[in-house]
Amino acid sequence: MAFKSFSFGIFVRVVLIVLTAIIGGFAFYADDAFIQVLLCAIILLILTLNLIGYVSKTNRKISLFLESIRYSDFSSSFSKDSDLGQSFEELNRSFNEVIEAFKKTRADKEQQMIFLQIMIQHINTGIISFDSKGRIGVINGSAKQLLQIPQFKDIHDLGKLSKELLRTVLSLQPGSSFTMKVRPDIHLNVQSAAFVMDGNNWTLLSFQNIKEELQKNELEAWQNLTKVLRHEIMNSMTPIASLASSLGVILEEDLVESTPGELYLNRESYLDLSEGLETISKRSMGLVDFVNAYRDYTNTPTPVFSKFPIKQLLEDVGILFREELKKSDIILKINVSPEGFYLHADRELIQMILINLIKNAMEALTNSNEKIIEIKAGLESGTRPFIQVIDSGEGIVPEALERIFVPFFTTKKTGSGIGLAISRQIMHLHKGRLEVISHPDKFTMFTLSF
Structure with missing residues (x-):
């Protein structure tokens, strides 16, 4: 039986149940009405079941909708022309709209997944x-x-x-x-x-x-090293060759045989000869120092790892520089957070890096009004140790910043230019990084990341 209104259908069914119950009640008290009573009971049961099924139809729809969502089964469809009235038409329409929205969302996700799979494969x-x-x-x-x-x-x-x-x-x-x-x-x-x-x-x-990339970088490194070696050797050998030639001319032209078996050299020529030999000696020693610096760079020792408190390391480095810092009126600040954490590394090699960085920082503070060096140590993202050496000195110009880790490059009048190169090499042996940030006349910060 179809009804245009759900509420009207409920009303009619309730009325029929009540009328059937009244009729059955009268038949129960009448004589010889057993069949009528039984018939009314059967009709009452049928009407009651019909009412329960009628009311439960809404629950079944909701249950079907929720199961479709739960199991991602969007093949179900809810009819818009329900025979239960306008309210059920709106409910069915809403169900269908939600199902379509889920269909579209799943289709979008599937398309994104396909795109990602294609991208990963290519x-x-x-x-x-x-x-x-x-x-x-x-x-x-x-x-x-x-x-x-x-x-x-x-x-x-x-x-x-x-x-x-x-x-x-x-x-x-x-x-x-x-x-x-x-x-x-x-x-x-x-x-x-x-x-x-x-x-x-x-x-x-x-x-x-990265084999090809390593080969390319290795070739570039050899080319750069060859340029450095050629430049330094030529700088040393050219004046040596020129002076040797000049000294040969002096000996040839100014050396006079005063008596048989004896040679005479005037004072001026002697002084020129002596000065030239001294210059050759100094330049030769400079070339020897350069070779020794190259040997130090190419013979970095293998790290011997141990576990040690990082705060103790920084305090020991501070003690090493205590007198020099005092003479230069430089303040050294040490900040470790959290305190008491340990570093797994080669203690001596890391100390070598810190000594080199602090020396550089002290030189950068020579002409500064505020002379402060700060050493910070902590844990990046709570797990990865780092050490920072920060100074408020003159800083490093951008042009030099890109080359300070190149072996034998230096911005100082004295020095071999291998300190930072060796320091970065030591960090590579620790599978870490040595990086720098510098703003001229503001600050310079070297960071050791482990």
Whole structure:
């Protein structure tokens, strides 16, 4: 039976139930009316079930709608021309609009997922993700081509390429990176990131073969080093050759044989000869010093790692410079936060870097009114240690800032120009970084990041 109004349908059913109950009541007290009473009871039961089903139709619609949302089944459709009145037409229409909105959202997400998958497959960087059990989630074509491991289903399959690579990957902390030569033709740079998805911990690895880039950088480094060596050697040898030639001329022209077997040289020529030999000696010693500086740069010792309190290291460095700082009226501030944290590094080599940086800072403060050197130590992002050496000196001009880590480059009148180059090399051996920020006449800050 169809009704134009839901409320009218409820009203009619309630009236019929009441009338049937009244009739059944009268029949119950009448004589020989058993059949009528039974018939009324059956009709009353039917009407009651009909009313319950009629009212429950709304609940079924809502339940169907919620199940569609829960299981992402958007194939269900709700009729707009309901026979239950205008209110149900609006409810059905709203259900259909929500379903369409979910359909569109899911389609957009699927399109984005397809786009990301295509992009991941087409980038030149190898991408691999794996969960806490080692199962591979995503691996792109570049990773397969680079690693050349058939049937790559578990991260432990990396051991087929290099067991050392597998051990390093499994011990890699999120956000860290490393480089490793696994084959003559493969020198990998690996970076790591961590994320949580569906309650599982996942690790994302990116792989790049940097062999060609290393070869290019190595060639550029040799070219730059050759230029430096050629420049320094030529600066030394040209005046030496010129002076040697001049001294030869003096000996040839001014040397006079006074008596047989005896040679005579006038005082002026003697002084010229003596001065020239002294100059040759000094320039030769300068060339020896340069060679020794080159030897120091190329023979950086291998770090011996240990765990030590960083505050104690900074205080020891401060004690080393106490008298020099006092004579120069320089204030040294040490700030460690949080106090008591430890650094895992080669203590002597890190102290060497700090000594070099503080010496440079002291020289930069020579003409400054405010002479302050501040050493800060802390934890970046709560896990990665750093040390900063900050001075309020004259700073470094932008043109020199790009070259201060180049071996033998220096802006000072004295010095070999290898202190910062060796310091950066030591930080590389610690798998860290040495960086600088400088604003002329304001401040200069060197940062050691571990």
